[in-house]
Each structure stands twice: as C-alpha cells, then as structure tokens.
Amino acid sequence: TQSTRPQRLLSAVQKNATRGDPCSVVKAIDQFCRSKEWAMNVGDEKGCILDSVVSELNPTTVLELGTYCGYSTVRIANLLPPHAKLITLEFNPDFAAIARQVIAWSGLEEKVQLVEGASGDLIPKIKQDFGVQTFDLVFLDHWKDRYLPDTKLMEACGLLRKGSILLADNVICPGTPDYLEYVRSSPRYESQYFKSHLEYTKVEDGLEKSVFLG
Numbered sequence: 001t002q003s004t005r006p007q008r009l010l011s012a013v014q015k016n017a018t019r020g021d022p023c024s025v026v027k028a029i030d031q032f033c034r035s036k037e038w039a040m041n042v043g044d045e046k047g048c049i050l051d052s053v054v055s056e057l058n059p060t061t062v063l064e065l066g067t068y069c070g071y072s073t074v075r076i077a078n079l080l081p082p083h084a085k086l087i088t089l090e091f092n093p094d095f096a097a098i099a100r101q102v103i104a105w106s107g108l109e110e111k112v113q114l115v116e117g118a119s120g121d122l123i124p125k126i127k128q129d130f131g132v133q134t135f136d137l138v139f140l141d142h143w144k145d146r147y148l149p150d151t152k153l154m155e156a157c158g159l160l161r162k163g164s165i166l167l168a169d170n171v172i173c174p175g176t177p178d179y180l181e182y183v184r185s186s187p188r189y190e191s192q193y194f195k196s197h198l199e200y201t202k203v204e205d206g207l208e209k210s211v212f213l214g
C-alpha cells in the first residue's frame, strides 16, 4: 500500500538522523521538506524564533496544540530544563503514531507527554488528569479556526496565569484573523508580531507572541 507523507518523513528521520540527537532529527526533517516533500512543520526559519522564545522563557510547563509529526515538539523539548514537561495534543491517531516515533528517535520521551484527542475535549481535563495547574508557554499550531476558541477555553479553565505566553504559528498564512484580532485588541494580552516566512518558502508568514496579563 502507498505510504503517507508523515510515514516518509519518519523514514527520512530514521535514515538520516542519529538516535538520541534532537538537532539531527530537526535537520533531517527540514532537509526532507526542502529537498523531497513540503510538510506543515513550523520549519527552520520560524523555528529559530520559537527557539529564542523558549530559551528566553525557560518554561517548566508547555502545552502544544497540534503535534502533527512532532517537529516543533522536538524543537521545544530539546530546550527545556530538566523536569520540565511538554504536553502535546493530537487528534489524528496516524499522525500521533508517527510523532511518537519521531520523539522517541530524538530521545526526548521523558520530557514529552503526547495525548491523543481533540483539544476542546482535553483542555478541560488537563488540571485533574495531567497534574498541571498553569502553563508557562502554549504553542498554537493546530487548525487555525481553533486558535481563538481554545484560547478562550484555556482562560476559562484557569490554565493561564499572569505572564503566560501564547505563541501562535501561521497568523498570516494560512492566517488566523479572529485570533489575531482578539489578542491584539484585548486588554488582557500584550501582543507582538514576529515577521518571518511560511516554512520552506518565500511567502510571508509570522508568529504572534501574546503575554497573558491576568
């Protein structure tokens, strides 16, 4: 039977990356996406902005919405201090299965908890089921029309505290207009746009970093 693009991406990791070396996993995926098949990973250019936000914040609790193949999961987990936890939510079981193997290849399983399911169903269960009270950082990279409802849901569930950072991918392309309007106009957020490009292309895109003011 035909393989899927995530399966081919995983094969490229297993072929070209060194087990236990997260940087080589990230490089292998970027090389695959540049030279073989485009895939919707945050990519190397926006990835550097992601890295700088994570490194500056040094978060102990991180939530990622939309794991896909685990590219940004590995990028973030690689920069986390010991005992820090990254919870990543993914509702497609096929993508989740690929991501688990990519995360395992990078050797970062200890820092990552991949939970299968829809964010709207899982977010209300996080405090009781995953022992996290609030998140220092949330990386939004799932369906673009879910950014705003899930942000409101995280607020309602008390998962954000004064200083929590929301970092959203694709605010230009494909675009998240309702989310952008919300975080830029709400007095409860201080927002900043990081101009960049759509992964592996010259098309404009960017990340929006929004600090929750409580």
Ligand SMILES: CCc1ncnc2c1ncn2[C@@H]1O[C@H](/C=C/CNC(=O)c2cc(-c3ccc(F)cc3)cc(O)c2O)[C@@H](O)[C@H]1O
Pocket: 040, 041, 042, 065, 066, 067, 068, 069, 089, 090, 091, 092, 095, 117, 118, 119, 120, 141, 142, 143, 144, 146, 169, 170, 173, 174, 198, 199
């Ligand atoms: C129900 C809530 C919910 N709960 C849990 N998991 C969820 C979920 N909703 C979605 N997922 C999973 O997240 C991933 C989807 C990610 C969606 N991302 C883009 O669509 C995107 C597109 C482009 C682009 C494409 C084509 C172009 F031409 C230009 C740009 C570029 C980008 O960087 C992009 O992120 C998949 O694994 C879903 O299974």
Ligand SMILES: [Mg+2]
Pocket: 040, 041, 042, 141, 169, 170
């Ligand atoms: Mg994205």
